[in-house]
Amino acid sequence: MDSGARLTFSAGRHGFLAYVWDGCFERDGVRLEKSSVVIVEHGATATLVSKQDGAMLLVFNATDEHAASVRAGGHVHVLPADHVPRAGRMEGQWNVEAALFADSDCDTCELWLHQNDFKDPNFQVALHSHNEDEIIVVTNGEIVLGQRHYGPGTVIFVAKDVLYGFRTGPSGMGFINFRPSKPTYKEAGGMEMMDEQTIYHGWTGRPIYLPENEEVRA
Numbered sequence: 001m002d003s004g005a006r007l008t009f010s011a012g013r014h015g016f017l018a019y020v021w022d023g024c025f026e027r028d029g030v031r032l033e034k035s036s037v038v039i040v041e042h043g044a045t046a047t048l049v050s051k052q053d054g055a056m057l058l059v060f061n062a063t064d065e066h067a068a069s070v071r072a073g074g075h076v077h078v079l080p081a082d083h084v085p086r087a088g089r090m091e092g093q094w095n096v097e098a099a100l101f102a103d104s105d106c107d108t109c110e111l112w113l114h115q116n117d118f119k120d121p122n123f124q125v126a127l128h129s130h131n132e133d134e135i136i137v138v139t140n141g142e143i144v145l146g147q148r149h150y151g152p153g154t155v156i157f158v159a160k161d162v163l164y165g166f167r168t169g170p171s172g173m174g175f176i177n178f179r180p181s182k183p184t185y186k187e188a189g190g191m192e193m194m195d196e197q198t199i200y201h202g203w204t205g206r207p208i209y210l211p212e213n214e215e216v217r218a
Contacts, residue, residue, distance in 0.1 A: 001050040007057065008047045009040040014062040015073060016040045017102060017111050018048065019176060020081070023055025027078055030210060035081040037101040039209075041109040042073035060113065060135060062180035069181070072108045077209035087203040095119040100204045104182035104197055112183055114200060115139070117174035127165040127188035130196075132179040134158050139176060142169025163188050 001007065009016045018038045025032045025048045032038065040046045079101060090096040099115040136156040142149045144167045158164055185194045
C-alpha cells in the first residue's frame, strides 16, 4: 500500500485478522510495525492507515462454509509486535520458537493465529492433522513438502482432518498459521487429540490486547 492509503474493515460475518507483513500501519494513533496484528471482530469496523510506501498486510478470515461464531463480536483488538507473547523454546527437545497473536479464548471472538520458527535444518515434523482448516504462510527459510522447497511468501491451505507432515529447509523455517477457531493437534495413528490452546498458553501465555484508542508511539 502507498503511504497514507487507508483500508477499512467493516462488519464481516466472521471478522478479520490483519497481520502486518511488512512496513508500518497505524490505527487510531497506535503504530503497528512488522508482525503486529489487528483483530476486527464480526460486527465491528476499523480503519488502518499505511505509514510508508510498500507497507503490506495479510488478511485472514473464515469462509462462508465455516459456521458463524456464536460469540458476540463487535470489538477491535490491537496487538503491536512488541506486545506479542513469545516462547524461546516450545519443548525441551525441539529448538522451536513460538508466538501467539490470537488464541480463540476471547469472550467475543474465536480467531486463532500463531507463529513457529524452527531453528534446526532438515527438521522433520511427523504426519498429523487438525480439527480446523488452516492457512500456513512461510515467513523465512523453506518448508519442504515431498521433494519441493517453498520459501518466504508461500501460502499453503490444509483442510481439517487431512494428514500432512513437512520438514524444514537447510536454514530452518518459520511460518504463521491461521485457524478460524480453537484448534487441536493429532498425530497420525494416535488416539490423543491435543488441545493447542492449552499447550500454547503454557508456552507463551495469552496475548493481551491494547484497549481501544490507547496510544503507543515510537
